[in-house]
Amino acid sequence: GSQSFACNVCHDGPADHFSNPASGIISGSHTAHADGLIRCVTCHTNDPAFDPTDPVNSGFDCNGCHAATEVNESHTNFSIDVNILDIYEGSYSGSPAPGDAYGECSGTYCHSTGVSLRTGSIPPDGVTAWGGSPLACNSCHGNSVYPPPNDGMPDYTAGVPKENSHSIHVITNSIGCEICHSGTTSDGLSIANALNHVNRHYDVAPSGLFLGIPVAFTYNEATPASPGSCTAISCHSNGDALW
Numbered sequence: 001g002s003q004s005f006a007c008n009v010c011h012d013g014p015a016d017h018f019s020n021p022a023s024g025i026i027s028g029s030h031t032a033h034a035d036g037l038i039r040c041v042t043c044h045t046n047d048p049a050f051d052p053t054d055p056v057n058s059g060f061d062c063n064g065c066h067a068a069t070e071v072n073e074s075h076t077n078f079s080i081d082v083n084i085l086d087i088y089e090g091s092y093s094g095s096p097a098p099g100d101a102y103g104e105c106s107g108t109y110c111h112s113t114g115v116s117l118r119t120g121s122i123p124p125d126g127v128t129a130w131g132g133s134p135l136a137c138n139s140c141h142g143n144s145v146y147p148p149p150n151d152g153m154p155d156y157t158a159g160v161p162k163e164n165s166h167s168i169h170v171i172t173n174s175i176g177c178e179i180c181h182s183g184t185t186s187d188g189l190s191i192a193n194a195l196n197h198v199n200r201h202y203d204v205a206p207s208g209l210f211l212g213i214p215v216a217f218t219y220n221e222a223t224p225a226s227p228g229s230c231t232a233i234s235c236h237s238n239g240d241a242l243w
Contacts, residue, residue, distance in 0.1 A: 002130040007040070008024060008131070011024065011030045011164045013235060017110065024129070024220070027131075028102055028130045028131040029130050029131055029132070030161040032134060032135075033171075034123075035194070036191070036197065036198065037195060038110070038139075039052070039128045039193040040065075041064030041065055041085070042084070042085055042088065042110075043082055043083070043084050043085075043092075043103065044081060044083060045064040045065070045083050045084070045085050046064065046065055046066070046083070047063055047064055048083055048084070048085055049086055050063045050064040050085060051085070051086075051087050052064060052085070053087070053199065053200060058199055064085070077143045078098065079096040079097070079098075080094075080096045080097070081096055082096070083096070084105075084108065087109070087227065088108050088109045088110055089107055089108060089109055089122050089124070089189060089202065090105055090106060090107040090108030090109070090110075090111075091105070091106060091107060092104070092105050093105075093127075094130060095104070101166045102129065102131040103130060104128060104129050105123065105127065105128045105130065106125075106126070106127040106128070107120050107122060107124050107129075108122070109198070109200070110141060110198050111125060111128045111135075111139075111140050112125045113140060113141055113154050113156055114140075114141075114154070114202070115126070115154075115156065115161050115162045116226060117200060117201070117202060117221075117222060117224075118161075118162040118198070118222040118223070118227065118228075119162055119224065120153035120159045120224035121161075123161065125140075125157075135149070135155055137177075137188075138153060138191070141154040142154050142156060152196060153166060153170065153177070154166055161228070162222070163222075163227045163228070163242070163243050164243075165243050168223040173210070175210060176188040176208075178207065179206065179208045179210065179215055180204055180205075180206055180215070181196075181203060181204060181205065182205050182207030182208070183196050184196040184197055184203050184233055201221065202222060202228060203221035204221075204230075206219075206234075210234075210235050211232055211235075213235070214234065215234055215235060216232070216234045217230040217231065217232055217233040217234060217235075218226065218232055218234075219232065222243065225241055226232055227242050228242075228243040229241065229242045229243060230243070
């Protein structure tokens with residue numbers, strides 16, 4: 001049936017339930033999250049167990065807001081309730097009282113190195129202030145020298161907590177992020193497709209040239225049970241390699 005009103009009646013944003021409502025809210029870090037296609041339900045859910053990336057629910061956040069049992073007593077309870085979806089974990093330190101100072105998020109997958117896709121556990125990364133300065137790639141991924149192409153993002157120690165061959169690719173051989181992650185970035189400095197970022201996948205898509213040879217390979221994604229691997233790698237004489 002038709003809806004009598006939408007989120008923008010109170011919160012600003014598009015006049016429907018299916019665009020990103022956060023795109024009209026400019027307080028704090030809402031704009032940055034909306035640009036990254038992070039929807040309201042991710043941080044303000046009424047059902048922390050809801051998984052919007054599940055193919056059954058793909059594209060619809062209905063269950064996240066209209067849960068049978070609500071975490072919040074009411075949507076209109078004069079409280080800014082932050083309930084982060086379980087799949088992203090973490091917590092927010094701010095007060096729920098409107099007008100109070102902003103708090104910080106900590107321990108979230110969204111602001112981690114992403115190693116949990118291999119380890120099965122989100123590391124206790126540093127806190128991220130709500131309403132703070134825009135974050136660069138190295139805010140989450142870490143690097144020794146910034147900006148690209150001279151950095152080794154992500155630069156965590158290989159094997160602690162997961163395998164890491166970025167250094168030999170990015171620093172030793174000056175291979176930019178966009179060569180292996182072309183579906184996510186076109187220049188190694190910005191996100192070209194937000195759907196391929198913070199989506200609980202290592203989105204690997206070869207593109208471009210290395211030593212004048214078109215880069216090509218097939219990537220087998222890492223899981224908690226096994227490391228990632230590549231097959232028929234043009235840069236490795238069409239051989240295979242574990243990450």
